[in-house]
Amino acid sequence: MQAVPDGEVSSFLVGDAASGDSVEVRGPVGGWFVWKPEDSGPVLLVAGGSGVVPLMAMIRTRDGMDGAPFRLIYSVRDPEDRIYDHELRRRATEDGGLDVTVVYTRTAPEGEPRPTGRISIDDLVSYGWAAEQEPTCYVCGPTGFVETVANLLIFLGHDSSKIRTERFGPSGP
Amino acid sequence: MDAQTEAGYDGNALAGPLSEVFAVELTTAVGRCRGCGTSSQLATLRVYSLEPGLVGRCPGCEEVLVRIARTPHAMWLDLSGMSALRIQMSNGSAAETGE
Numbered sequence: 001m002q003a004v005p006d007g008e009v010s011s012f013l014v015g016d017a018a019s020g021d022s023v024e025v026r027g028p029v030g031g032w033f034v035w036k037p038e039d040s041g042p043v044l045l046v047a048g049g050s051g052v053v054p055l056m057a058m059i060r061t062r063d064g065m066d067g068a069p070f071r072l073i074y075s076v077r078d079p080e081d082r083i084y085d086h087e088l089r090r091r092a093t094e095d096g097g098l099d100v101t102v103v104y105t106r107t108a109p110e111g112e113p114r115p116t117g118r119i120s121i122d123d124l125v126s127y128g129w130a131a132e133q134e135p136t137c138y139v140c141g142p143t144g145f146v147e148t149v150a151n152l153l154i155f156l157g158h159d160s161s162k163i164r165t166e167r168f169g170p171s172g173p
Numbered sequence: 174m175d176a177q178t179e180a181g182y183d184g185n186a187l188a189g190p191l192s193e194v195f196a197v198e199l200t201t202a203v204g205r206c207r208g209c210g211t212s213s214q215l216a217t218l219r220v221y222s223l224e225p226g227l228v229g230r231c232p233g234c235e236e237v238l239v240r241i242a243r244t245p246h247a248m249w250l251d252l253s254g255m256s257a258l259r260i261q262m263s264n265g266s267a268a269e270t271g272e
Binding site for chain 2 (some may be wrong): 008027029033143164166167169
């Protein structure tokens with residue numbers, strides 16, 4: 001857990017909650033940041049840090065379906081920050097039509113050809129979809145990350161109505 | 174990036190409190206801003222978390238569209254920043270059939 005200054009949930013989990021405590025969770029709620037299996041068009045998923053979590057739910061929902069091809073671009077600081085590392089490696093091999101690219105902002109594993117750095121327009125061109133293919137784009141991460149990626153996608157010609165975003169506050173990679 | 178933007182959440186954060194009082198999912202509904210006329214899915218509003226509640230602003234002009242405040246026994250809901258709210262009644266989100 002990473003405490004966000006003034007964060008309602010993270011400060012409770014980091015400061016007050018103890019191992020063994022019960023937590024009641026409501027949800028899922030909200031219908032906007034959702035991928036439905038009947039949507040057959042290509043999908044671009046762009047994650048900043050723990051923003052990969054709702055996108056992973058979409059990848060798991062897609063499990064075993066032939067439909068929409070997915071491309072995930074996942075930005076992390078360091079190799080050890082990768083959430084779902086094992087599962088994503090397995091799915092990138094086994095799930096047909098799922099491409100996974102991890103970009104590193106601070107430290108990359110040995111042999112990684114891409115220089116470390118924040119996600120760029122080159123990454124979206126190399127690992128995403130061309131705007132002409134009209135992918136639905138789901139972008140989740142810290143506010144700055146989400147706004148940067150959404151602006152780059154619009155610059156690349158993606159229709160803003162095809163870009164869905166979820167921000168979780170100011171911190172992050 | 175200004176300080177206001179850095180503090181921002183988005184309208185997805187409204188889903189929980191709105192689901193407590195409305196029977197339909199409202200973050201995919203389209204609200205029209207009374208200030209500038211921009212129509213936006215509520216999920217795309219810029220949301221500021223300010224005790225005791227949430228403030229949702231128009232992505233077009235930053236006008237306040239939604240205010241939600243909680244007291245120990247009530248929820249206060251101010252939608253006066255919107256001149257209309259379009260709620261999709263069949264399957265599918267308001268985005269796909271938007272006006």
